[in-house]
Amino acid sequence: MTFPLLASLVGGVGLFLLGMGLMTRGLRSAAGPALRTILGKWTRTPLHGLVSGFMITALVQSSSAVTVAVIGFVNAGLMTLGQSVGVIFGTNIGTTVTGWIVAAVGVSVEVKAMALPMIGIGVFMGLGNGQTRRKHLGEALTGFGLFFLGIQVLQSAFLDVGKGLDLTSLHLGSGMDMLVFTAVGFGLTLLMQSSSAAMALVLTAAMTGVISLESAAAGVVGTNIGTTSTAMLSVIGATDNAKKVAAAHIIFNLVTGLVALLLIPLLTSAVRAIGAAEAIWMGTILALFHTGFNLLGVLIFLPLTPRLVALLDTRIGRDDDEMSRPKYLDDNVLKTPTMAMEALFMELGRLGEMTRLMGQKALAAKFRYKDFNRDKTAQESLVEAIRTFCARLGNVDLPATVNDKLPWALRSAQYFSKSANIMETMSHEHALLDHQLPGGASTAAREMRREVRDILNAAHTPCAEEYSELKHMLGHLKSTYDALKEELLRLGTQGRLELPRMVQLLDYHSSLRSMCEQAVKGTLAWSGLREPNVICQTADESNEYSWKTPA
Template structure:
């Protein structure tokens, strides 16, 4: 396969970028649920979190996807920020796997020609194949485009040798190395992909357009430049998003500072492996491992520093609904589950205070300003959320959250019926089950307990209804008093029904988070 100079070289980069995007998107869809369970389950210690982040990123070939999952977990309160940091350390290690694939398979074996028939078959299966199989086809199509792009880049290097030569780039001095780091940083920011920048560096190194010390310095810049996209995307985002982006940038900056003095060791690395491209990817993986080893023991202190750097803004119930998460169905569902739980707890707390002894109606008065905007944001979020039809578990969670939307809205409407709440406060017989119900809702009791509580309230309400009718018949109550009490009783029964259904759908919505 022959290229045509600069145009062919740029076309090869484009093919590689597009292939990488197609491949990683298919991998995310294929492995998203499994990866999420790993991230949620195996982050108890910093070392396990780092290993999980590294393995997950190596599998899905996207540190951005792993970062989004991690931000979603942190925003939903499923993992602490310290745990999220350890995953990010691992993601930086795992993303170096792409360099090994490019160096060991793509460049050395030159699979571009073999990839052409694979691309043809994969494209047909991707278009006409059933759901599930089409994702594997898109993965193979993306991988084929990646290898074809590499072949085009390598074939086109002869046409750009006059444009890029080692003597035209900064030399191997301390100042020159800083300049090369800057070139790598800008290159990654332009390409929006550290993997593509790394592939470009390997191709240029193999063609002799750049030397190994120059390539090594550029790789440090590429490693630093990969944080720029996340940093820019975090502006205006939620606090977990901003903290994660800043922490990732600081970690990569610290890693770059550690790696810079190691550039002098490149001749030793080359002597050990005997191949410049292998030496480059080994250097890339090595300084990321070293950076993680340095940061791991001080993760708690590092997390505290970042939390001080990113102050808490005025908290809103819908804060976890960060638009950066909407493209990842798992992270978006996690955020929605967290917000729904917060809304229910807010309503339950206000109702509990309203029937307390003595009653405090201030939280109930503040409820519309706190909850109604969050319900609007939640409804819009659910309307924008897209779940793949064949993702059964995600579909079940989505349906459960839609039911939660209905019951939360109804519960909020019930909370605005002040006369019925006042009747509960005035009657000790009704007040006791009401206080028990709201306390259980605020504690987010399991669904089976809420079922039992709902049955107890229904039984007590039936007895109370009979006694109220008897008292009215005996002349102890007038008709308006009887209607006032029976209305309050029906209100409590309906709220109890909502509470039971909310607990049921909450557990379904949180399925997959544990």
């Protein structure tokens, strides 16, 4: 193989990958809100999820991008595991669109006449600053053009390869042929991290007569199985939800791939019988085969979805998560900023609940509860994980709407951390404090503790009826504290309360008020991650979500 020929092959693959990357990134960015709407509302059943997964994957041409988005939705509680499995089935059918595009280009389209105008128009659309939809669509159009140009380069290169190397005559035995080319397809997908690009490579080789139909079919199966490599890599250090979604993907593709390998002899026999083995029709035949065995896989798995979900729930994440370990944050959601913010919102909500529960337990035990150090350590670890995630998210090219919300996330985590720090100080400095007080001071102290408890309860979720009254409740707490402070000072000046104890009680109740205020500020900053009119989330059995605004 000469250097110019090798350069053509490498260059063609490079154009494929560059085109796929631009196309996926551009379409995903342009369709970001639509992606969220479709996945959030059109996945009520596995069948709805199947259709949604197919539509979105056909649009953005990346099953990996859709899978990451699905993981983000499952992590954020916007989609059940059963619904996500349906979407995963649909993504596998969606990836077959690439095969049809390559087949159509190879049969009837003048590639350069289509590719060059696409690249030119796409570049001009992308000129200028800002992350506009026009710029994203221009990027996608440029990607399409490069993708088609890559097809032409590879077609030319494979025609030259075919003149000096006849792989169609290579026979290791029917079974061994299939295993070898299945491994080749898997390896190409693993190497390029794009089943669509690997599929285009296999189809182009078949359409130029470099490899036989049987070998190409095995290569197609290999590329389909190869998508599991991305799923396997994505679950390293991921949440249990991510592992379950990836496991569903892997199981589906492995079983479907095995069935497809068994069908290859039937495919070749049928093609020979109808006399359609000319190289020019290879792309169409292989695209039909790819679509067919994925549809067959869906027919096998769709009725078994409930059992598959139950198996995944049983085998993965059976132990309760440690309090200190993030439940919703992992590297997968970083690839889709809107999903990352959804996961961050859920993790901060979990941190807030942890902090408020610590406050309730500390209040009930007069800041002497035995597990406080354990809970504080877990809270600190979770705060640090959230800060690290925010820092990593800040290094991603973020839309302005997402970038503007990051300070709210850090602010929320900081408030919750301050609240817990105040509890820690109180547990050290006031654990032995005598709370027995005479007359009105005792009543005022009880009233203040009750108000703190009620405020922490109201701050539990923006959906609580009392949530809109939080600021009013904090104002009333200040009035209660001021009245208690006056009473304690009066008792001290009358000599009815020792001055050192009076000072300690004043400090204790001031800290109690500050602890409560910091926790509430954390909750308010957390709710600020939503749009002003989209704060409160509720879900019913139909998976519909409604939102309301606190006053």
